Amino acid sequence: MLATRVFSLVGKRAISTSVCVRAHESVVKSEDFSLSAYVDRRDHPLPEVAHVKHLSASQKALKEKEKASWSSLSMDEKVELYRIKFKESFAEMNRGSNEWKTVVGGAMFFIGFTALIIMWQKRHVYGPLPQSFDKEWVAKQTKRMLDMKVNPIQGLASKWDYEKNEWKK
Amino acid sequence: MARQSHQKCTPDFHDKYGNAVLASGATFCIAVWTSVATQIKIEWNLSPVSRVTPKEWRDQ
Numbered sequence: 239m240l241a242t243r244v245f246s247l248v249g250k251r252a253i254s255t256s257v258c259v260r261a262h263e264s265v266v267k268s269e270d271f272s273l274s275a276y277v278d279r280r281d282h283p284l285p286e287v288a289h290v291k292h293l294s295a296s297q298k299a300l301k302e303k304e305k306a307s308w309s310s311l312s313m314d315e316k317v318e319l320y321r322i323k324f325k326e327s328f329a330e331m332n333r334g335s336n337e338w339k340t341v342v343g344g345a346m347f348f349i350g351f352t353a354l355i356i357m358w359q360k361r362h363v364y365g366p367l368p369q370s371f372d373k374e375w376v377a378k379q380t381k382r383m384l385d386m387k388v389n390p391i392q393g394l395a396s397k398w399d400y401e402k403n404e405w406k407k
Numbered sequence: 408m409a410r411q412s413h414q415k416c417t418p419d420f421h422d423k424y425g426n427a428v429l430a431s432g433a434t435f436c437i438a439v440w441t442s443v444a445t446q447i448k449i450e451w452n453l454s455p456v457s458r459v460t461p462k463e464w465r466d467q
Binding site for chain 1: 426443459
């Protein structure tokens with residue numbers, strides 16, 4: 239007997255959430271946040287509540303007309319009914335935006351700001367370079383390394399042409 | 408089918424300023440980093456190969 243009771247409940251699932259809420263208001267007043275909210279989401283195509291909650295007089299009249307044959311509805315009325323139930327169409331909710339331009343531009347600005355910090359550091363924090371980085375010192379150091387034949391197989395000395403006395407092309 | 412496009416009428420921040428933000432941010436970033444790389448005497452210690460002319464180092 240209990241099973242038939244359950245089945246009769248399951249068979250009567252045609253009541254929308256909005257109707258259930260309005261029916262329940264006689265018992266307890268629900269806060270707005272505790273009710274189902276309308277969302278425009280690809281993965282939630284038919285929200286439990288309609289977009290427009292409080293209909294104007296003309297909208298109420300249109301809802302009455304909707305109860306009759308739909309072929310009597312004009313194109314504009316059909317769109318109006320759609321816009322009562324839904325806020326954005328799928329095309330509208332899926333539209334791309336130009337947000338990436340702001341994001342990338344902003345990120346590059348802050349990366350550029352980092353370069354300013356490095357400039358400040360070079361000027362005010364780092365000490366002087368050792369003398370071993372002077373141009374003349376590096377030239378002499380290079381000749382000495384070539385005279386010593388440093389890394390002659392694949393490294394530095396292998397790139398020097400000892401016959402012609404110049405770097406290999 | 409009469410389609411109403413709502414969003415196109417009111418451009419948002421990104422529509423109005425996105426291109427400017429992107430262009431100015433990129434320009435600023437490239438400009439300041441090239442000056443860091445070349446102008447402020449950072450020693451990159453690049454390879455001497457094909458860049459440095461060896462110089463005689465023995466004292467006599």
